[in-house]
Amino acid sequence: MYNQKMYALGSKRSTIREIFEYAKKRSAEIGAENVFDFSIGNPSVPAPDAVNESICRIVKETPSVALHGYTSAQGDKTVRDTIAQKFTQRFGVELSGEDLYMTCGAAASLTITFHALANEGDEFIVFAPYFPEYAVFVAGTGAKLTVLPSDEKTMLPDFAALERALNPHVKGVLINSPNNPSGVVYDGATIARFAEILERKSSEYGAPIYLISDEPYRELVYDKETVVPCVMKYYNNTIICYSYSKSLSMPGERVGYIAVNPQADDAKALYAAVCGAGRILGFVCAPALFQRVAAECDGMTADLSVYKRNRDLLYNGLTDCGFTCVYPDGAFYLFVKAAEEDAAAFCERAKKYELLLVNGADFGYKGWVRIAYCVQTERIEKALPLFKKLAEEYGL
Amino acid sequence: MYNQKMYALGSKRSTIREIFEYAKKRSAEIGAENVFDFSIGNPSVPAPDAVNESICRIVKETPSVALHGYTSAQGDKTVRDTIAQKFTQRFGVELSGEDLYMTCGAAASLTITFHALANEGDEFIVFAPYFPEYAVFVAGTGAKLTVLPSDEKTMLPDFAALERALNPHVKGVLINSPNNPSGVVYDGATIARFAEILERKSSEYGAPIYLISDEPYRELVYDKETVVPCVMKYYNNTIICYSYSKSLSMPGERVGYIAVNPQADDAKALYAAVCGAGRILGFVCAPALFQRVAAECDGMTADLSVYKRNRDLLYNGLTDCGFTCVYPDGAFYLFVKAAEEDAAAFCERAKKYELLLVNGADFGYKGWVRIAYCVQTERIEKALPLFKKLAEEYGL
Numbered sequence: 001m002y003n004q005k006m007y008a009l010g011s012k013r014s015t016i017r018e019i020f021e022y023a024k025k026r027s028a029e030i031g032a033e034n035v036f037d038f039s040i041g042n043p044s045v046p047a048p049d050a051v052n053e054s055i056c057r058i059v060k061e062t063p064s065v066a067l068h069g070y071t072s073a074q075g076d077k078t079v080r081d082t083i084a085q086k087f088t089q090r091f092g093v094e095l096s097g098e099d100l101y102m103t104c105g106a107a108a109s110l111t112i113t114f115h116a117l118a119n120e121g122d123e124f125i126v127f128a129p130y131f132p133e134y135a136v137f138v139a140g141t142g143a144k145l146t147v148l149p150s151d152e153k154t155m156l157p158d159f160a161a162l163e164r165a166l167n168p169h170v171k172g173v174l175i176n177s178p179n180n181p182s183g184v185v186y187d188g189a190t191i192a193r194f195a196e197i198l199e200r201k202s203s204e205y206g207a208p209i210y211l212i213s214d215e216p217y218r219e220l221v222y223d224k225e226t227v228v229p230c231v232m233k234y235y236n237n238t239i240i241c242y243s244y245s246k247s248l249s250m251p252g253e254r255v256g257y258i259a260v261n262p263q264a265d266d267a268k269a270l271y272a273a274v275c276g277a278g279r280i281l282g283f284v285c286a287p288a289l290f291q292r293v294a295a296e297c298d299g300m301t302a303d304l305s306v307y308k309r310n311r312d313l314l315y316n317g318l319t320d321c322g323f324t325c326v327y328p329d330g331a332f333y334l335f336v337k338a339a340e341e342d343a344a345a346f347c348e349r350a351k352k353y354e355l356l357l358v359n360g361a362d363f364g365y366k367g368w369v370r371i372a373y374c375v376q377t378e379r380i381e382k383a384l385p386l387f388k389k390l391a392e393e394y395g396l
Numbered sequence: 397m398y399n400q401k402m403y404a405l406g407s408k409r410s411t412i413r414e415i416f417e418y419a420k421k422r423s424a425e426i427g428a429e430n431v432f433d434f435s436i437g438n439p440s441v442p443a444p445d446a447v448n449e450s451i452c453r454i455v456k457e458t459p460s461v462a463l464h465g466y467t468s469a470q471g472d473k474t475v476r477d478t479i480a481q482k483f484t485q486r487f488g489v490e491l492s493g494e495d496l497y498m499t500c501g502a503a504a505s506l507t508i509t510f511h512a513l514a515n516e517g518d519e520f521i522v523f524a525p526y527f528p529e530y531a532v533f534v535a536g537t538g539a540k541l542t543v544l545p546s547d548e549k550t551m552l553p554d555f556a557a558l559e560r561a562l563n564p565h566v567k568g569v570l571i572n573s574p575n576n577p578s579g580v581v582y583d584g585a586t587i588a589r590f591a592e593i594l595e596r597k598s599s600e601y602g603a604p605i606y607l608i609s610d611e612p613y614r615e616l617v618y619d620k621e622t623v624v625p626c627v628m629k630y631y632n633n634t635i636i637c638y639s640y641s642k643s644l645s646m647p648g649e650r651v652g653y654i655a656v657n658p659q660a661d662d663a664k665a666l667y668a669a670v671c672g673a674g675r676i677l678g679f680v681c682a683p684a685l686f687q688r689v690a691a692e693c694d695g696m697t698a699d700l701s702v703y704k705r706n707r708d709l710l711y712n713g714l715t716d717c718g719f720t721c722v723y724p725d726g727a728f729y730l731f732v733k734a735a736e737e738d739a740a741a742f743c744e745r746a747k748k749y750e751l752l753l754v755n756g757a758d759f760g761y762k763g764w765v766r767i768a769y770c771v772q773t774e775r776i777e778k779a780l781p782l783f784k785k786l787a788e789e790y791g792l
Contacts, residue, residue, distance in 0.1 A: 001603060001662070002669040006512050010672030011665070046460030055685075056452050064442030068646035104500050104650065104679070111678030116402050133675075140676040207397060250464035252684025254500065254650075266397070269407070273398040276406030279529075280536040282507030283500070287683045288648025289451075 036383045037356045043249040044374040045302045054293045071285045075102025079295040091230035102286040105254040106216045106243035111137045115277035118143040122171040127157040128364035155182040166201045172210035178217040181363045181370035182335040183328020188229040195235035208237040219247040219301045221330035222308040236263040244294045249302035255290040310373040317384040322396030332374040339394035353386040432779045433752045439645040440770040441698045450689045467681045471498025475691040487626035498682035501650040502612045502639035511673035514539040518567040523553045524760035551578040562597045568606035574613040577759045577766035578731040579724020584625040591631035604633040615643040615697045617726035618704040632659040645698035651686040706769040713780040718792030728770040735790035749782040
């Protein structure tokens with residue numbers, strides 16, 4: 001018969017999907033305006049106008065066969081050169097189009113990277129809380145995913161745990177900053193700490209341990225003082241997995257890239273392995289029109305002020321109610337400590353007030369919940385009194 | 397280190413890529429107008445105007461968040477319903493949106509299908525000549541690809557060889573009609589023969605053997621009497637892998653679908669396995685805008701009269717010279733018997749006349765060469781006298 005693992009993956013409804021279905025049912029019962037679905041991490045602000053302008057102009061100006069034809073597997077040369085140049089200008093790291101591989105979005109960036117690196121018996125490390133699809137993507141390579149804790153106060157990685165966990169089978173450490181679901185951004189000192197440990201351990205084992213940086217939320221930071229450091233400045237064996245889904249509010253169009261640090265050991269061969277992995281997985285080229293749109297709009301963002309306003313409202317509102325929250329420097333998620341030990345029970349209690357939250361256990365982190373604030377601001381304003389009642393029920 | 401198999405896949409230049417590079421070098425030396433590159437299977441006619449009109453209208457009419465947002469993993473519901481309805485109207489086979497899974501093009505359709513089906517130790521069967529990436533895609537699942545011969549006169553499958561090759565490990569038989577590289581179309585009797593054998597063997601082994609039909613060239617047929625039969629009418633355990641790349645001349649935009657026959661054994665679970673495979677490979681959803689464009693333009697085609705004219709010119713011209721050719725009912729390839737035993741030597745000899753052909757050995761078929769006629773008609777007109785000289789050199 002067909003493959004049972006694939007069947008299990010395809011037939012199990014995700015928690016977020018279940019919440020979505022519940023919200024639909026509940027909306028039919030009491031009206032959508034009375035249901036507060038904070039479960040889905042979908043951009044809620046439009047793409048910058050430049051995206052649609054760019055689409056229509058490119059379509060008008062480019063002959064059809066060139067426009068809609070295959071690009072090379074790694075992406076259109078001009079697109080890659082443009083994005084690399086902008087990257088260099090912005091981060092001060094020398095990158096060329098030859099180091100970039102355009103992908104069908106973040107998930108593709110990750111599966112291709114894992115397949116490019118993993119050998120039989122290999123291991124990848126990630127810190128909880130983490131985006132649960134990582135486990136699916138790593139499983140697809142046959143490698144093992146080891147989940148390490150973060151500090152409950154700061155949600156920063158537990159480096160002592162990292163030191164203990166590293167072993168000669170670890171092929172890479174995956175980080176995601178700004179983080180889904182905690183919203184935390186790793187500063188330069190944190191990245192430097194990774195670099196120091198991974199360099200030392202790579203030398204000890206005589207093989208590189210790659211730092212894989214998943215950066216779909218890179219541009220979504222809200223305070224002047226928050227800087228998302230470029231990992232390539234700190235450590236040579238880095239691979240950046242990027243997507244334009246969140247920065248340009250176009251997750252459905254599936255375009256992103258893998259940047260292989262040209263300073264990585266044997267960088268050209270590593271890049272070739274990325275190309276090979278893309279090929280075997282069935283990624284012929286990233287969508288051609290949107291490659292060009294991404295290159296033109298790289299560096300722009302959707303209107304982030306909406307997310308900032310939402311974050312401030314929600315963070316202040318919930319801490320005022322007495323909830324313990326991680327201050328989210330970026331992304332569009334707030335990570336909140338459940339007001340009782342069992343976060344599932346807390347989510348159920350919240351449901352009574354029509355507040356739909358995601359259990360942190362789905363992100364490998366017990367006792368917390370995620371609130372996605374990529375919603376209309378008005379939804380948050382209306383939800384705050386309900387959070388207040390929930391807090392009161394717990395005597396906060 | 398990184399994965400060596402991926403490195404090998406990513407660093408080995410394909411024959412077609414080598415020819416492309418040679419053509420570039422040679423064009424610089426003697427002028428592009430004097431080099432006849434028949435190696436690349438890229439649509440050479442523009443997309444129907446409706447494609448660009450559809451893009452611009454959808455962009456104008458749809459609010460950004462809905463337009464560029466994620467669709468469900470299996471594809472936008474309206475898109476799937478529309479395509480299924482058109483499929484039913486055209487082929488007279490009941491299909492619903494729930495049987496369709498939108499993909500990032502043909503390669504994705506295939507890798508997802510193979511991953512959905514394959515278990516450890518499984519085997520797939522294909523008939524030579526065949527598109528060489530099939531071997532890469534099957535290798536990605538860990539399954540084995542068995543290549544069986546086609547009849548040299550008709551390029552139809554050798555059914556006696558199929559009977560001998562089938563065994564309880566065979567999970568599926570892959571067919572591709574209209575065929576790359578032979579251009580042959582399998583008629584209803586041929587599909588019925590597959591159905592009879594696979595049904596009998598499935599019963600014998602107590603497990604379904606799937607018929608996987610790769611149909612990117614489905615609409616590219618040139619004679620009134622040529623009909624591409626719908627495999628679902630003949631056999632229940634079928635999966636159709638489709639792409640809009642060739643029919644709508646938009647290969648770079650990466651959109652296609654998998655259609656799981658609702659009459660297949662345990663069809664809902666099979667469909668779930670497809671969803672699971674898409675997920676583990678990193679396909680979140682097919683590009684959203686182009687899903688909608690595909691649904692609107694499904695049933696249209698680029699101007700196929702150009703390919704028909706090219707086919708007629710080339711087939712008649714080459715047979716008049718004395719070459720043995722397979723009559724191509726469809727696709728945009730002509731398969732020609734090399735005028736000496738060693739097709740590689742024949743390709744080298746053709747190069748002297750600036751004719752760049754692909755060795756059939758790259759498609760698993762020795763002694764033949766492929767000519768891609770998706771080029772400007774004028775190129776064929778100019779090339780015919782050179783083919784004539786080549787024929788004379790061989791005393792044809």
